Structures are given as C-alpha cells and as structure tokens.
Amino acid sequence: MAFTHRLRRAAAVAGTGFVAVSAFQALLAAGIPLGQAAWGGAAAELPAALRIASGVATVFWLVAAAVVLRRGGYRVRWVPERVAKVGTWVLVGLLTVGMLMNLASPSPWERYGWAPVIAVLAALCLAVARGHRRAAH
Numbered sequence: 001m002a003f004t005h006r007l008r009r010a011a012a013v014a015g016t017g018f019v020a021v022s023a024f025q026a027l028l029a030a031g032i033p034l035g036q037a038a039w040g041g042a043a044a045e046l047p048a049a050l051r052i053a054s055g056v057a058t059v060f061w062l063v064a065a066a067v068v069l070r071r072g073g074y075r076v077r078w079v080p081e082r083v084a085k086v087g088t089w090v091l092v093g094l095l096t097v098g099m100l101m102n103l104a105s106p107s108p109w110e111r112y113g114w115a116p117v118i119a120v121l122a123a124l125c126l127a128v129a130r131g132h133r134r135a136a137h
Contacts, residue, residue, distance in 0.1 A: 004073065007131040011072020014124035015065040017117070022061035028054035037114070041107025064091055072128050088129040095122035 028034055029051050033044040039053070046054065068091065070076040070084035079087075095118050102115035 007128060008072050008074070010124045010127045010131065011068050011074065014121055014128060015069040015072075015074075017121045017124070018061045018065035018068065021117075021121075022058050022065070025054045025057040025061060029058055036107060037109035038107075040105055041109055067091065068125055068128055085129075088125055091125045092122055092129060095119075095125060 024034070024038070028038055028046055031045060031051060035041070035043045035046045035050070039046065039050050064087075066076045066079050067084050067087035070079040070081070071088040076084075099115050099118040099122060102110040102118055105111055
C-alpha cells in the first residue's frame with residue numbers, strides 16, 4: 001500500500017513539473033522575453049518559428065502530464081492505459097536526451113537551471129514506469 005502511495009506521489013510531482021514546463025513554454029510562445037533560458041539561449045525574445053515551437057511544446061508537456069498521471073493511477077480517462085505505459089517510458093528517454101542537450105547548451109540557464117529540473121522529471125518518470133511494473137508483480 002505504501003508503494004502505491006509513493007508511486008502516485010511521484011506521478012503527481014512529475015505531472016506538476018510538466019504543467020510548470022508547459023506554462024514556461026506558453027510564456028515563450030506569447031513573446032515574453034525569457035528566450036535566454038530556452039532553445040539554446042540565443043535570443044531574449046524568440047523569433048516566430050521558435051514561438052510556434054514553444055506553442056507546440058506547451059501542448060506536448062500538458063499531454064506528458066496526463067500520461068504520467070494516468071500511469072501513476074490517476075483517472076485520466078482520455079489517456080488509454082497502453083499509451084500511458086509506453087508513453088511514460090518514452091518520456092524517460094526524451095527527458096534523458098533533453099537533459100544531456102541542456103548540459104551541452106551554451107546557455108547557463110539551460111545548463112544550471114533546466115538540466116537539473118529535467119533530470120528530476122526523468123527520475124520521477126522512471127520511478128513511475130518501474131514502480132508500476134513492480135507493483136504488478
């Protein structure tokens with residue numbers, strides 16, 4: 001029973017983190033000058049193409065939140081269980097690659113800010129993915 005509680009807590013924290021990342025991307029898409037902390041940190045205000053990419057990322061991270069919450073046992077009915085199962089593992093991989101990209105970024109915001117945040121989100125998703133498998137055995 002305690003294991004299930006930890007699994008749900010990890011999913012809730014990851015879901016909250018994804019909503020926060022989504023909100024940040026929405027601010028970028030709206031033209032708020034936070035570009036030095038994203039997309040390589042080349043410009044304070046993002047060009048139109050990157051603003052569109054941030055708009056897409058906003059939706060992506062909201063879906064990621066729903067996927068990990070569903071996998072963690074929360075009722076997100078529009079996410080099929082199979083999608084949540086595979087999607088959580090896909091998120092582990094994407095977040096790990098994203099963390100490495102942030103560590104390689106010339107932007108100190110990405111290296112010292114986003115890389116640790118993404119590492120924590122990857123670890124939480126890994127805990128949810130593995131924890132669910134363990135709970136089933």
